[in-house]
Amino acid sequence: xxxxxxxxxxxxxxxxxxxxxxxxxxxxxxxxxxxxxxxxxxxxxxxxxxxxxxxxxxxxxxxxxxxxxxxxxxxxxxxxxxxxxxxxxxxxxxxxxxxxxxxxxxxxxxx
Amino acid sequence: xxxxxxxxxxxxxxxxxxxxxxxxxxxxxxxxxxxxxxxxxxxxxxxxxxxxxxxxxxxxxxxxxxxxxxxxxxxxxxxxxxxxxxxxxxxxxxxxxxxxxxxxxxxxxxxxxxx
Numbered sequence: 001x002x003x004x005x006x007x008x009x010x011x012x013x014x015x016x017x018x019x020x021x022x023x024x025x026x027x028x029x030x031x032x033x034x035x036x037x038x039x040x041x042x043x044x045x046x047x048x049x050x051x052x053x054x055x056x057x058x059x060x061x062x063x064x065x066x067x068x069x070x071x072x073x074x075x076x077x078x079x080x081x082x083x084x085x086x087x088x089x090x091x092x093x094x095x096x097x098x099x100x101x102x103x104x105x106x107x108x109x110x111x
Numbered sequence: 112x113x114x115x116x117x118x119x120x121x122x123x124x125x126x127x128x129x130x131x132x133x134x135x136x137x138x139x140x141x142x143x144x145x146x147x148x149x150x151x152x153x154x155x156x157x158x159x160x161x162x163x164x165x166x167x168x169x170x171x172x173x174x175x176x177x178x179x180x181x182x183x184x185x186x187x188x189x190x191x192x193x194x195x196x197x198x199x200x201x202x203x204x205x206x207x208x209x210x211x212x213x214x215x216x217x218x219x220x221x222x223x224x225x226x
Contacts, residue, residue, distance in 0.1 A: 004153070033215060043201060045214035086153070098169060099144070101153035 003027050006102035013109050019074040021105045023087030034061050034072050035086040077109045117202045117218025124192040124225045132187040132221050134202030142205040143185035147198040192225045
């Protein structure tokens, strides 16, 4: 069983819809990352968080440490949000450098 | 400030050939790492470094060597390429992997095919 599970694997939405992508993990962590991989292949970091909630523009990331769960929300989705969204965790103290990645959620936003 | 520069973008090798994938960053980041991305699988850590002179193995290190002689550079060497190493490779860096103020910066990737 993968230590990081994402759901759904694929998601299609219409422009303007509110989107939620989920990430569950099974190990203790020091931080959780949300990444975006564009259709051209480039990867950018969206958020890095260890507690609570972060917001950047239309993107919101939350984490519940006790439940070992994080969500990425996109409000008012747009076709340019179409990408693969990847969750990754930095394990706890002593192994913080060994990131483990989920397999990604492929999002397609249509007009 | 170029960020993370990864070269080449594409490479085709024959089985048994060797090559080096280059990765350089100009942000004075302590942490650098190499990943491979295969269809249907998440990114997997090959090797990483937490500073000049310090390297360690990740999840899939076999067939790859690394060194970190300077803070800026972290090359990945394939000593004898095998078809199983056909993949897309990404280099990434961060000031500190455990600090929430320090996101990962990725290179643009190298698509490697071994025939």
